[in-house]
Amino acid sequence: MTTQLIESLTEIVGSKGILTGEDVSQRPDGWMNAPQCKAKAIIRPANTDELSAVMKLCHQNDQTVTTHGGMTGLVGGAITSEQDIVVSLERMRNIVEIDTQNRTLTTEAGVTLQTIQEAAEADDLFYPVDLGARGSATIGGNIVTNAGGNRVLRYGMTRDSVLGLEAVLADGTVISSMSKVIKNNTGYDLRQLFIGSEGTLGIVTRAVLRLRPKPRGEATALVAVERFSDLSKLLSLAEGGLSGGLSSFEVMWNDFYSLVTSFERHKAPLDANSPFYVILETQGKSDEAEQARLEELLGEALEQELISDAILTQSVSERDKIWAIRDDIEALFSLSPIHGFDISLPIPAMEGYLENLRTDLLARWPESRMIVFGHLGDGNLHVIIGKVSYDEKHELDETVYRGLAPLGGSISAEHCIGHEKKPYLHHSRSEAELALMRTIKQALDPKMLLNRGKIFD
Amino acid sequence: MTTQLIESLTEIVGSKGILTGEDVSQRPDGWMNAPQCKAKAIIRPANTDELSAVMKLCHQNDQTVTTHGGMTGLVGGAITSEQDIVVSLERMRNIVEIDTQNRTLTTEAGVTLQTIQEAAEADDLFYPVDLGARGSATIGGNIVTNAGGNRVLRYGMTRDSVLGLEAVLADGTVISSMSKVIKNNTGYDLRQLFIGSEGTLGIVTRAVLRLRPKPRGEATALVAVERFSDLSKLLSLAEGGLSGGLSSFEVMWNDFYSLVTSFERHKAPLDANSPFYVILETQGKSDEAEQARLEELLGEALEQELISDAILTQSVSERDKIWAIRDDIEALFSLSPIHGFDISLPIPAMEGYLENLRTDLLARWPESRMIVFGHLGDGNLHVIIGKVSYDEKHELDETVYRGLAPLGGSISAEHCIGHEKKPYLHHSRSEAELALMRTIKQALDPKMLLNRGKIFD
Ligand SMILES: Cc1cc2nc3c(=O)[nH]c(=O)nc-3n(C[C@H](O)[C@H](O)[C@H](O)COP(=O)(O)OP(=O)(O)OC[C@H]3O[C@@H](n4cnc5c(N)ncnc54)[C@H](O)[C@@H]3O)c2cc1C
Ligand SMILES: Cc1cc2nc3c(=O)[nH]c(=O)nc-3n(C[C@H](O)[C@H](O)[C@H](O)COP(=O)(O)OP(=O)(O)OC[C@H]3O[C@@H](n4cnc5c(N)ncnc54)[C@H](O)[C@@H]3O)c2cc1C
Numbered sequence: 001m002t003t004q005l006i007e008s009l010t011e012i013v014g015s016k017g018i019l020t021g022e023d024v025s026q027r028p029d030g031w032m033n034a035p036q037c038k039a040k041a042i043i044r045p046a047n048t049d050e051l052s053a054v055m056k057l058c059h060q061n062d063q064t065v066t067t068h069g070g071m072t073g074l075v076g077g078a079i080t081s082e083q084d085i086v087v088s089l090e091r092m093r094n095i096v097e098i099d100t101q102n103r104t105l106t107t108e109a110g111v112t113l114q115t116i117q118e119a120a121e122a123d124d125l126f127y128p129v130d131l132g133a134r135g136s137a138t139i140g141g142n143i144v145t146n147a148g149g150n151r152v153l154r155y156g157m158t159r160d161s162v163l164g165l166e167a168v169l170a171d172g173t174v175i176s177s178m179s180k181v182i183k184n185n186t187g188y189d190l191r192q193l194f195i196g197s198e199g200t201l202g203i204v205t206r207a208v209l210r211l212r213p214k215p216r217g218e219a220t221a222l223v224a225v226e227r228f229s230d231l232s233k234l235l236s237l238a239e240g241g242l243s244g245g246l247s248s249f250e251v252m253w254n255d256f257y258s259l260v261t262s263f264e265r266h267k268a269p270l271d272a273n274s275p276f277y278v279i280l281e282t283q284g285k286s287d288e289a290e291q292a293r294l295e296e297l298l299g300e301a302l303e304q305e306l307i308s309d310a311i312l313t314q315s316v317s318e319r320d321k322i323w324a325i326r327d328d329i330e331a332l333f334s335l336s337p338i339h340g341f342d343i344s345l346p347i348p349a350m351e352g353y354l355e356n357l358r359t360d361l362l363a364r365w366p367e368s369r370m371i372v373f374g375h376l377g378d379g380n381l382h383v384i385i386g387k388v389s390y391d392e393k394h395e396l397d398e399t400v401y402r403g404l405a406p407l408g409g410s411i412s413a414e415h416c417i418g419h420e421k422k423p424y425l426h427h428s429r430s431e432a433e434l435a436l437m438r439t440i441k442q443a444l445d446p447k448m449l450l451n452r453g454k455i456f457d
Numbered sequence: 458m459t460t461q462l463i464e465s466l467t468e469i470v471g472s473k474g475i476l477t478g479e480d481v482s483q484r485p486d487g488w489m490n491a492p493q494c495k496a497k498a499i500i501r502p503a504n505t506d507e508l509s510a511v512m513k514l515c516h517q518n519d520q521t522v523t524t525h526g527g528m529t530g531l532v533g534g535a536i537t538s539e540q541d542i543v544v545s546l547e548r549m550r551n552i553v554e555i556d557t558q559n560r561t562l563t564t565e566a567g568v569t570l571q572t573i574q575e576a577a578e579a580d581d582l583f584y585p586v587d588l589g590a591r592g593s594a595t596i597g598g599n600i601v602t603n604a605g606g607n608r609v610l611r612y613g614m615t616r617d618s619v620l621g622l623e624a625v626l627a628d629g630t631v632i633s634s635m636s637k638v639i640k641n642n643t644g645y646d647l648r649q650l651f652i653g654s655e656g657t658l659g660i661v662t663r664a665v666l667r668l669r670p671k672p673r674g675e676a677t678a679l680v681a682v683e684r685f686s687d688l689s690k691l692l693s694l695a696e697g698g699l700s701g702g703l704s705s706f707e708v709m710w711n712d713f714y715s716l717v718t719s720f721e722r723h724k725a726p727l728d729a730n731s732p733f734y735v736i737l738e739t740q741g742k743s744d745e746a747e748q749a750r751l752e753e754l755l756g757e758a759l760e761q762e763l764i765s766d767a768i769l770t771q772s773v774s775e776r777d778k779i780w781a782i783r784d785d786i787e788a789l790f791s792l793s794p795i796h797g798f799d800i801s802l803p804i805p806a807m808e809g810y811l812e813n814l815r816t817d818l819l820a821r822w823p824e825s826r827m828i829v830f831g832h833l834g835d836g837n838l839h840v841i842i843g844k845v846s847y848d849e850k851h852e853l854d855e856t857v858y859r860g861l862a863p864l865g866g867s868i869s870a871e872h873c874i875g876h877e878k879k880p881y882l883h884h885s886r887s888e889a890e891l892a893l894m895r896t897i898k899q900a901l902d903p904k905m906l907l908n909r910g911k912i913f914d
Contacts, residue, residue, distance in 0.1 A: 099803065099805065101686075101689045101804050101805040102689075102803040102804045102805055102836070103693075104803070145642065146642050146646075148640055152639070152640065154701065156613075156617070157640065159646075160613070160617065169893075173889055173892075173893075174889060175889050175890060175893055176887060176889070176890075177890060178865070179865060179867065180803040180836075180865045181801040181802065181803060181835075181836040181837075181865070181866065181867055181870070182609070182801070182835045182836050182837075183605055183609065183614065183801045183832075183835050183836060183837045183867070183870035183871055184801060184867040184869070184870065184885070185602065185603050185653055185867075185869045185870065185871055185872065185873045185874075186867055186868060186869045186873075186874060186878075186882060186885040186886055187874055187882060187885075187886055187890075187891070187894050187912050187913070188650075188653070188654055188658075188893075188894045188897055188912075189603075189616075189649065189652070189653050190890060190893055190894070192646065192649035192650075192652075193645075193649075193893075193897075195646070195649075196642055196645065196646050197645055201645075212696070213693050213696040213697040214697070215697070215700065216697055229558075232558050232559075236560075236670050239669070239670040240670040240671070240672070240673055240741075240742065241742050242701075242742075243672065243700075243701065243702045243739075243740065243741025243742050243746075243747075244611065244699075244700060244701020244702045244703075244740075244741070245700045245701045245702075246701075282700075283700065283701075284697075284700025284701070285697065285698050285699075285700050289700075290700075344638040344639070344640045344641060345638065346556065346559040346561070346637045346638060347558050347559045348556065348558040348559055375640075378638075378639045378640050379559070379637075379638040379639050379640060380638075380639075380640045408635070408636060408637045408638070409638065410636065410638055410640070410641040410642075410643055411643060412641070412642045412643045413638070413640035413641065413642065414640055414642055415642065416642045416643075417642075417643060417644055421643075425643060425644060428641070428643040428644075429643055429644055430633060432630055432631060432632050432633070433632060433633075433634060433644075433647060434644070435630075436626075436630075436632055436645075436647055436650075436901075437644050437645045437647070439900050439901065440645055440650075440897070440900065442900070443896050443897065443899070443900035444893075444896065455644050455645075456644070
């Protein structure tokens, strides 16, 4: 039966549109160290119509389908079994239109984030979502994982930049909601169903993205902070003082800052004696204007004793050096085996949570190291735990996650659930919520064909 | 059977919790001139548990339920028939908590928008959603209609200010997703189901709202613009130059501006000879700082010949006078009978659409008047048509709506569908989209008990 299905699929997409055998198994099923792809075939439709026909056929044949975008997801959302077929959007890579007056970009879902950013830039506009994997991650992948990144504080997550969306349902139905307007209260907002649904409710094929005016200038500072409670005061001061210009408020706990700056490739711009360091960045009218605003702000913060030290960068290279500290993930590998967690918490609960976690970790793994940094303004912390064996990952996961629910925290701020976080979803969602999620899944994909085994069983 | 149901409901909510007979029929079913409430009873639960028990009972008895908030909705979303029971949230009016450090406000859904705004303000914070009906409209109503208002450009619609939400489903199940964090990618984002669903998928009982730092100062200008194409250039310039500070960009077409300023209560701050007038408002650090930024911007706009004249207000009373022009809905009643439309369109399509509409209107109703103003930055136009008889409303509706679909416009930017716009929903949504909406409705409310007859049949 499989051979026959593959034949029929080939009729739809042509021989260029299908990979089998070694062409499949040579590919990985995700980012770095991912297992090899086990699927029966990889289907590469050229357009929505082909994909719709593919899905109709798969539906008739009860064939499960997992979608592959740029394969940069971090929770095993794209892994496959021998029973699956993969749909890859790698041949749907056209930007359809840039409407400069309306400031929208219409694109196929296989286009990479970086290509979108560059296309916007070429028209003197700006697509604000940004993340390290920009060169590979696709817009479709960004949408179904509701990707965040470095500028959420100002521009929101991917959800906030999607005006319109087209998706193919499990039975091949095409849902085209390609609206180009910001406000559209005409019945249920169907976009929202697909955004963040990790490919379990539909395959995203096209989108209309909202572009912004390109910032004309920016300014960056690194400051030292002595008390946790001063961090949120500083955030409020910065949001007020920079009135909408604040684009980053990245906090590094001392353990992060001192570890990273202990490497020779960095010169610590500030002494490593303070408990917290913050990178502040503002974007606006011109470098000079932003520099002046940020300088004034730092003056006020010093006066109010919210910060103990500060550096306002004076050049792009100074700026890059500061961000290089924040982005030096490699330095963390010196604590291997390492485990990364992407959690969120109400700001007032963070300090207590981290204190308890540190105590628990040291009690169980006396050698372990805990390194913290994150987007404080979004309530999003990256917690890196080093010197704990991979074999003990499950126990470690439970240790990190169990303290979150009582504090209203979330086990996944940005990276979603996929396959890896599935056992822990109950820490963030009640039985009633999980049941409602299943109701939605059942309604849209009653045969459970799309990305089976992800998010929940 | 009804008597028995009413008795059982009274047992749940107590005698204070139920109204019948004249207490029901004396109430209107919506805003101004709405018909009287026809429902069998109005149930006023004191809390979520009572409401859950009420819904369980109604579900067992196949009893339809319509929710009443502040009754300011403009599309007949709250109207009832003799078969319905009303649930009113008027006894669920407690603000549960303000978390100043995390900048969140937790509230019951019956609290009015104005009360929320004032509570935030008292703690030196800011709830950005604002609209004329603030004194009566409830947060629950705002959420299920995804209300917009005057500051969408900067802060988004209600959807963008809801972090957590609790709702009671048709069968009484309580879905509590009261997250206090901005980022939470843990399975489907269930909030989104209820936001904008007009009470057809669940009754919203509580919410966690996101607060912002209170703006410390503002500046306001009125400018005249000679060409439509300059409007979006001015918008881009303003967004760039005020770098995130721009909070309003309200455009008045000449017919609006000249009509309103012809009334003696206004002194036209600028001559009424230009085709377009824009109110620009920026919020930020201090009145002086914003004033300076806006002044600089106006200078640039004059230099680039994007504007032909400008007034930068120098006092609160000058500011208020300008907004009084924009808000003088009463002046429009001089064209009675009037009909208001709340549409959205991609910016480049607006001019042509309005030209065609004017031609169509004058061809069919030579006496008719068309008055346009709106939130241009959001693509949202208010079109007011005067001197057309109420009897011809349906034909008028078709005339306004039929040109929107080909241009990617929407028949309802803010006000939703309710009962009144139901016959026209097909202008904005495809058969496939409508079918998917029905699938969702069917999954969450298979007996179609919640707000029956609204959005679709
Ligand atoms: C170096 C690095 C940095 C990162 N930084 C961030 C960050 O700052 N913030 C953040 O939020 N995330 C970050 N991520 C993870 C982020 O989730 C992904 O980068 C991105 O959003 C996934 O896009 P992708 O095209 O690679 O999707 P894939 O990895 O191919 O797929 C991810 C999931 O989406 C599904 N999928 C993909 N495309 C579609 C489609 N068109 N329709 C339906 N389902 C689809 C897959 O089945 C899978 O479940 C980072 C990842 C890396 C490797
Ligand atoms: C003067 C005026 C100005 C306005 N300006 C704007 C504006 O600028 N922008 C804008 O978007 N809108 C505006 N509106 C309309 C706006 O939709 C409403 O003001 C508001 O959002 C509705 O809230 P409410 O509590 O009055 O809801 P209601 O009118 O009571 O109900 C509206 C709908 O929501 C349902 N509902 C109400 N509460 C709940 C609940 N808790 N759970 C489930 N369903 C519920 C009802 O069944 C009904 O379908 C304006 C209205 C007026 C009268």
